[in-house]
Amino acid sequence: MSSTGTRTGVTVRVPAKVNVRLAVGGARPDGYHDLANVFLAVSLYDEVTAVRSPGGVRVSCSGPDAPQVPLDSTNLAARAAEALAARHGIAPDVHLHIAKDIPVAGGMAGGSADGAAALLACDTLWGLSTPRDELLALCAELGSDVPFSLLGGAALGTGRGEHLTPLPVGGDFHWVFAVADGGLSTPAVYAEFDRLTAGTAVPPPVATPALLEALRTGDPTALAATLANDLQPAALSLRPSLAATLTTGTTAGALAALVSGSGPTTAFLVKDPEAAQSVATALLQSGTCRTARVATSPAEGAVVVGAPPRQS
Numbered sequence: 192m193s194s195t196g197t198r199t200g201v202t203v204r205v206p207a208k209v210n211v212r213l214a215v216g217g218a219r220p221d222g223y224h225d226l227a228n229v230f231l232a233v234s235l236y237d238e239v240t241a242v243r244s245p246g247g248v249r250v251s252c253s254g255p256d257a258p259q260v261p262l263d264s265t266n267l268a269a270r271a272a273e274a275l276a277a278r279h280g281i282a283p284d285v286h287l288h289i290a291k292d293i294p295v296a297g298g299m300a301g302g303s304a305d306g307a308a309a310l311l312a313c314d315t316l317w318g319l320s321t322p323r324d325e326l327l328a329l330c331a332e333l334g335s336d337v338p339f340s341l342l343g344g345a346a347l348g349t350g351r352g353e354h355l356t357p358l359p360v361g362g363d364f365h366w367v368f369a370v371a372d373g374g375l376s377t378p379a380v381y382a383e384f385d386r387l388t389a390g391t392a393v394p395p396p397v398a399t400p401a402l403l404e405a406l407r408t409g410d411p412t413a414l415a416a417t418l419a420n421d422l423q424p425a426a427l428s429l430r431p432s433l434a435a436t437l438t439t440g441t442t443a444g445a446l447a448a449l450v451s452g453s454g455p456t457t458a459f460l461v462k463d464p465e466a467a468q469s470v471a472t473a474l475l476q477s478g479t480c481r482t483a484r485v486a487t488s489p490a491e492g493a494v495v496v497g498a499p500p501r502q503s
């Protein structure tokens with residue numbers, strides 16, 4: 192392996208996402224769907240620490256959902272390290288530890304977040320200084336949501352969601368996320384979308400100007416009026432119990448409720464931190480979710496938060 196840096200450990204913090212508009216077009220020949228995907232990063236974070244370690248990539252994970260996270264070469268963090276090392280012709284000798292706080296298989300891009308974080312952590316650990324556009328291209332190879340995990344903030348994703356245009360956000364939005372028992376498979380939800388829309392003309396996906404304006408002005412009431420997720424009927428079809436969770440949150444005072452991405456996490460936009468607490472309490476007491484998390488947006492994308500001092 193070439194000597195590419197002198198750091199011994201690097202920690203990257205990376206946010207979850209919610210899709211405030213997920214417009215889905217018809218299935219493409221390659222199996223993906225064209226999207227108009229308005230991502231918003233939220234303040235639930237995983238942390239990925241990369242430490243030099245001989246013998247290839249090793250992954251460990253801590254946190255309440257850790258047992259659901261694969262530790263083999265299918266982990267997106269491991270795949271990111273392998274891809275970056277291959278790009279630079281070096282050995283991927285690294286131990287990646289994921290401190291997981293983002294719900295697993297919840298439609299909040301937790302695995303994608305870890306992929307983006309591992310890429311940035313390894314790039315820093317190995318002293319590679321890969322240009323940002325190359326990191327984003329590597330992210331897109333790992334998964335459609337991964338580029339946004341690196342970028343953070345808010346962005347419109349087109350194509351399969353990987354082509355990003357950053358969007359201005361004029362203020363903080365407050366959210367409650369109801370975490371369901373068990374996950375939903377993203378391919379299964381897209382397949383259910385195809386089944387439900389079979390025989391209909393699926394319109395080209397667009398992000399409405401009203402939504403972009405609501406983000407720009409930071410107005411939660413305006414944003415609430417424009418939130419929409421074309422995958423929601425598919426997620427509800429596969430998990431009908433989510434309807435009760437959505438109703439519980441809106442009855443408790445949320446401005447709007449929707450399924451987050453492919454679900455089964457549900458997202459509730461509220462007007463302020465006090466409303467967030469009361470909606471979270473109502474959701475917890477209802478028994479319609481496993482747990483309720485309060486968060487704000489926009490959140491910063493993947494960022495190095497810790498690096499031990501250089502060794503001589």
Ligand SMILES: C[C@](O)(CO)[C@H](O)COP(=O)(O)OP(=O)(O)OC[C@H]1O[C@@H](n2ccc(N)nc2=O)[C@H](O)[C@@H]1O
Pocket residue numbers: 210213222223224225226228298300303333334335336337350351352377378381452453
């Ligand atoms: C639902 C969302 O989370 C919304 O942001 C994303 O569209 C999913 O992104 P992701 O998890 O990164 O998905 P990928 O790993 O790229 O693809 C997993 C599978 O989801 C389906 N998929 C994904 C993205 C897309 N635009 N169309 C699709 O049909 C495909 O079956 C694909 O094989």
Ligand SMILES: Nc1ncnc2c1ncn2[C@@H]1O[C@H](COP(=O)(O)OP(=O)(O)OP(=O)(O)O)[C@@H](O)[C@H]1O
Pocket residue numbers: 259260261265266267268289294295296297298299300301302303305306336374375377452453454
């Ligand atoms: N680092 C990781 N963390 C969590 N899951 C991972 C990771 N790497 C791979 N996976 C696999 O990916 C699957 C989906 O997990 P993830 O938490 O990314 O779902 P998601 O949030 O619904 O994704 P998205 O919103 O991008 O569609 C898991 O069931 C797991 O098998």
